[in-house]
Every structure is written in C-alpha cells, then in structure tokens.
Amino acid sequence: MEAVASLFPFVLILAVFYLLIIRPARTRSKAAAQMQQQLAPGLEVMTTSGMFATVAAVEDDAVALEVAPGVRMRFAKAAVARILPADDDAGEESDDDADHADHADHASRADGSTDDRPESDQPTR
DSSP: OHHHHHHHHHHHHHHHHIIIIIHHHHHHHHHHHHHHHTOOTTOEEEETTSOEEEEEEEOSSEEEEEEETTEEEEEEGGGEEEEOOOOTTTTSOOHHHHHHHHHHHHTOOTTSOOOOSOGGGSOOO
16 A cells, blocks of 8 residues: 555656646647648748748648748748738728828928928928
C-alpha cells in the first residue's frame, strides 16, 4: 500500500504535465494544420512576423504572398499566423477619413489656396 502511495505524486505530476503542456500543444497543432489547409488565393493573411499580405498561390509546403501590388514573396505555410476576416465595409468612409476631409475644408485660406503649410512657408507669387 505504501508503494502505491509513494507513486501517487509522480502520477499526479505526469497528469498535470499532460493537461498543461501536451494537450494544449496538440490542440494548437491541429488548429494550425486546419488553418493551413484553408489557405486559398485571394485570402488576406498575417504572417508570424506580422506582415499583412494576400495569398497569391498555394503550393505543397509553401505559399506565395502578395505584400504589395506586383510584389510576391514565398513563405512556408507554417509562417502564416492567421487568416484575416474579410472587410465587409470597405466601401464606407471611415471616421478617420471623414475627420481628415473636415480638416481639409477648414484648411483653405482666404486667398483660396488649400495648402496645409503655414503662410510663411508658402511660395511667393
């Protein structure tokens, strides 16, 4: 009976190790594999380094990402951290754009110029 009681702490440590380390790692690994299978051209993604790009092509173990118009880079599929949700309100004007437009209206001067530079920096005519 004492032998079983002396093994109990080791069994408890193994159970805690499984629940806190191994099981979550398996869950993350399965989620990453599922996300990598969902990669398709046209999706917006973020890489593990924080780069935002659009998937241009998908290969066996790699993915071609378009980081700027006409600029494609090849990454390992594992370098894709997440797939970004599609923007449904891309056509609507954001609050920042509206604020900037209001500021531009107020920036016009009495002489009709709309340059944001101070009058002392304006070219002389």
